[in-house]
Amino acid sequence: MAAIDYDLELRRAGAHATGGWRRVLFLAQRHVLGAAGLIIMTVFVFTAIFADFIARYDPLTIDSARALARPSWAHWMGTDSFGRDVFSRIIHGARISLAVGIGSTALGGTIGVIVGLTSGYLSGWVDLVFQRVSDVLQALPLLVLALIMTAALGPSLPNVIIAIAIPLIPTVSRVIRANTLALRELPFVEAAKSIGMSEVRIALRHVLPNTLAPLIVLATAQLGSTILTEASLSFLGLGIPEPYPSWGRMLSESAAEYVRTAPWLVIFPGIAISLAVFGANLFGDALRDILDPRQRG
Amino acid sequence: MADKSDLVLDVRNLQTVFFTNSGLFRAVDDVSFTVKRGETLAIVGESGCGKSVTALSLMRLVPDPPGRIVGGSISLEGTDLLALDEAEMRAVRGNRISMIFQEPMTSLNPVMRIGDQIVEAVRLHRKLSSKEAGDVAVEMLRLVRIPEPARRAREYPHQLSGGMRQRAMIAMALACRPALLIADEPTTALDVTIQAQILALILDLQKELGTGLVLITHDLGVVAQTAQRVIVMYAGRKVEEASVEALFAAPKHPYTRGLMASIPVVPTPGIAAPARLNEIPGTVPSLVRLPRGCAFAPRCKLAIKRCEAEYPPLADWGGGHLAACWRAEEVAEVA
Amino acid sequence: MFAYLVRRLFLMLVTLFGISIVIFLLLRIVPGNIVDILFAAAGYVDPADKANLEKELGIDQPLIVQYWHWISGFVRGDFGYSYVSEKPALQEILPRIPITARLAGLALLFSASIGIPLGVISAVNQGTRLDYTLRVISLSGLSLPSFWLGLLILTASVAMFGQMPIFNPNPQTWLEAFATYAVPAAAVGFRSAALTMRITRSSMLEVLRQDYIRTARAKGASDAAVNYRHALKNAILPVITVIGIEAAFLIGGLIVTETVFNIPGVARFLVEAIRWRDYPIVQNLVMLIAVVVVVANFTVDMLYAVFDPRIRYTD
């Protein structure tokens, strides 16, 4: 029998990292991809928050003398046809993407949780109605729904957030409902009921916290796709209006015309979107592995 | 000791560990035992004592990572299983050594017909046409006393009751007439009425086929009914080994004594005693931070200073009755 | 079984009814109608002309009347006339369906034929470098905006071959037909292939932990036999569900891809119709899509029964 390096094997299993930083460090090593995702997300959030300090130019200022400048030391990612600094626009664009991503995920998530909890907890006709409504929402293609919603509401940041959030609701509420249904039968809920806790209190104190893990997993998974949906809407001309530097808008049809004469206009925003979504997805995956033991692989 | 050629299984100093994020987990620690042709060896202990890992170690099915067999030898019909490569081991598994699992509900592939699952087991080790193998499968189902075996063979697991499924599992395990059958709590998940039938079936077939049997259970009643010899495991170690009669007559380890405490009378073989294990005060110690001395000492009424300082060696207390306790001789008296 | 089918059918009808209400109302909430657009194109608004036109098209009637008029027609298969082209809506919609259907079918095929094997490979090699590589590729598939990818593909193909795969409505050869659809299908399919791969992987990992896998190993089955004969067959179920759901989501990807590759399918047509407020087209098309989605979901449930002998609908 080959000699076994117990220390090595144990380190690999994470036995040395039982708490605090060492545990975090270990998890980062264990989930290299997730750690990379977290770093990307952190950079992304950091960029969004400190955009004003990071950006080297005002993202909205037009300068005809500098239109369509190639990437250079002065303009790291070149300038667009208005002479606006692409790097600064991407930095500020992080804000919009983050606002849309977090805003619509939070909005859709919150409503989804309320609907899911109510639906799963009350069951009966409330459940039936909610179920049918979410059937309806899910049978409509997400982008079509968002398209009509933005057309109805008009293109602005809050409206885009709402338009993207609505199709999220059934997705979230289904998960929460399923979890609620399962949790309702569990002994601790029965126990709470037997000592006369009110239904609402049980739902909020006992059921909700226990659905948190799948909710977080779902939310991070959705974060990326909301950013992509916003980009698609902007591409189709219905997202955040000019002059705000939304990444999707930067990539929209008119920018795409410059794909060969000024490829930096197309490449950098595309990379920004892909990277942010990629980061969110990597992080979401790792989070799922850590938080959702059933899925742990 | 019996004639060497009579030995089906000879396990020596088996050590299986798990590398976990809370540390090294010695699931099986220096365990040795033998099984003779046609003999039934029972391994008993509370859950988590390492008996199931022992069984999986015999099959070399300990999931790696995190588990690993790190020491000892497992000799099956004279072949050291631990020295085989994976392909050679596959040729042995299901062929010379088979296993029945605890959960008949989940241990059969839900999307394969019963017959096909047995056919697969047969054809992995015997050069038979699928038709011939199909005949063997039906034959095996008949052997395990499943009515209308030909029809049942075409059914899916969910169409069978729990007892039927366990019979099918047994049919599958015995399809290649293995030298050794490991049954890991084969009746735990079944209705009480079915338990006895399944147990009887296993014993019948064992007799018929001359198979060695390792029966893993926590049910001393089952042990009394079926086994010739018993191993008691605690915290990954073998703490006592004896013939069934000797053990029940006079246990030499306080843990065994504790296990028996719930049983009102010492049962005689052949009489069903549906007794369950009694709760022993305290909990099974963490296998990661085992005390230096006897692992049972914290729960033991007979514990003395020495128990905590020094691990008691397995000593022969007469007639092959092994026990690891400093006060083995006093155990029987302390009721 | 029969009772179950009746119940399912009833629920499907309820869902479709709900969709019809939602789409009908949404369209009326959207400000502006076809008449506004026509006048926008003409650069002026004449209130009298506008009122006449609205009357002619029947959009001056009470909502309930309009709804009844539409839905009763839809049920009878009478889709009315497109406001824009003034041709029968059905005649506008039908010829575009096969185009999108082919594109979607090819994308799904692409997604399944690449996503499932890679997912299995990734799962059985869990934790290895190969697994990591495949996961990164699959995640990037979920991260790249499909219109961006399409644009880059188009640009690259013009730059490298001086050619571009632009839609050819009347392909002469089989190869031409394939070329017409393959590239855009790949651009859409990349995302769903990535999704399929992820689901396959996690489903496989889940299945590989099951007791019956251990049983199969205990029989002496090889890794390949365990992975493919035992695990994959069980793991495929959630994958089917996801492919079924993805078929509905595919529409979104198709809209942008049909735009980038200029494919005259229903997806882009739908967006144009929304832009024109062409109610007969939008309403009927959305309903048709909804019917497809609902039927697809139903089919997936039925497929479950085929693939999983445990499931027999008796509810």
Added chain:
Amino acid sequence: MRSVWALAAMAALSVLTASTATLAGEPKQGGVLRMYHRDSPANASILEGATYSVNVPFMGVFNNLVIYDQHIAQNSPDTLRPELAESWSWSGDNRKLTFKLRQGVKWHDGKPFTSADVKCSFDLLMGKSQQKLRQNPRKAWYSEVNEITTNGDFEVSFDLKRPQPSLLAMLASGYTPVYPCHVSPADMRTHPIGTGPFKFVEFKANESIKLTRNPDYWKKGLPHLDGIEYTIIPNRSTAILAFVAGKFDMTFPTHITIPLLKDIKSQAPNATCVVEPTNVSTNIIVNSSSAPFDNIDIRRAMAMALDRKAFVDILFEGQADIGGTMLPPPQGIWGMPKDKLETIPGYGPNLNANREEAKKLMQKAGYGPDKHLAVKVSTRNIAEYRDPAVILIDQLKSIYIDGELDVVETANWFPKVARKDYMLGLNLTGNSVDDPDQSFYENYSCGSERNYTNYCNKEIEKLFDVQSQETDIAKRKPLVWEIDKKLQEDVARPIIFHARAGTCWQPYVKGVTIMSNSSYNGFRYEDVWLDK
């Protein structure tokens, strides 16, 4: 009756000489011209359309009474040519315009063309006929026409309320085809029947438009092409890629922006590209009926703050024109000369001085560095509208105005403008013919439907009528300049620039001329041919 038969005959001759002159080599017969189309027109009826998306593909289906010479880039009264009319003449008091019609012309469905068809068409346009156009955007063109009378099958007269020499210009526009009496306006929307060189085959919305050669075309030997096929590609980058990849013989006319021209030149160096003014002006519509732009000082300040050159530099790399309402020379016939233009506030060369003055005006109105004026700039959700609006907002920053872009969907744009639910709007005005009557009456006369700002100045209106009746071009021009200058000074609808755009075609495409002062009139394509 002052006869112009001779003139008409000369003109007819010059058509021949002009076309032979422009077409190098012997035209080859056959081939299908493949073009892409920038969007899907609402329908195929030119009389109901108001965008060249309809004109370009369907002009070839029809003929006019008269038409601008298709091979002289600058449309002018001198380039009018007979078409379905063999000749025309004005009565002595210039109040009756009589056309002698061509005989033996057949509609695509075989029915003969007669004067009744002409009367039908113009009665339809004037709203006098039984059948109605669903939309009639150019009704105002015929406001001075009393009635149309026929004299036999081949003579038709326009009876005017007052002299209007510009009527001929409007009749020569691509927007003024003659429709058949026997086809309903509804059918003309879906399946147009004309007398032109190409027959309509099919129009699949968002997909394609197909025309085929009219073998019985009354001009013998024409058209050269077997047909024209338009593939509709709304996405400009896809369309250009396809052109570069050789999928199309020609781009959609005047669809290539100046920055993209470089791209095409580098990718397809053999392609012929022509840049011409489109006679589409980008302007600002100002809501002067409510605060803050009811204040003339603020209106003036805004007009003075405009850096027109910056717009032109950014959007056109310098290649666009600055002028008043009328397209500036040399391509424009009626535009003000440069020295006159620069006397208008805001057009002067010294931008800083202008802006200083604008700031003073703003301060007078109560705004300053500490008190900015918040303004919404509404515009349509189309790049051609959005992009200048973004620049406008940036420029207004310099005079204490904080602009916010309000992007409006096409469907909501005109209702919004009509409701006066805007402060500033960025707007594009296309002039289908380079003619003062068309431009002034349509955009600035009281009560005109396209006078979005409801600018109404009775004095100027009188001047409109004066210039309109002037038959001598040399005398008419200064009148037009004076009106134009006044309109700019009133900040009625400040003109920012006149756009230019490019058209490209493969080297083997022959006989295409892009008009230099209109983008609505040059698509008959009867003598376009493919040299391959």
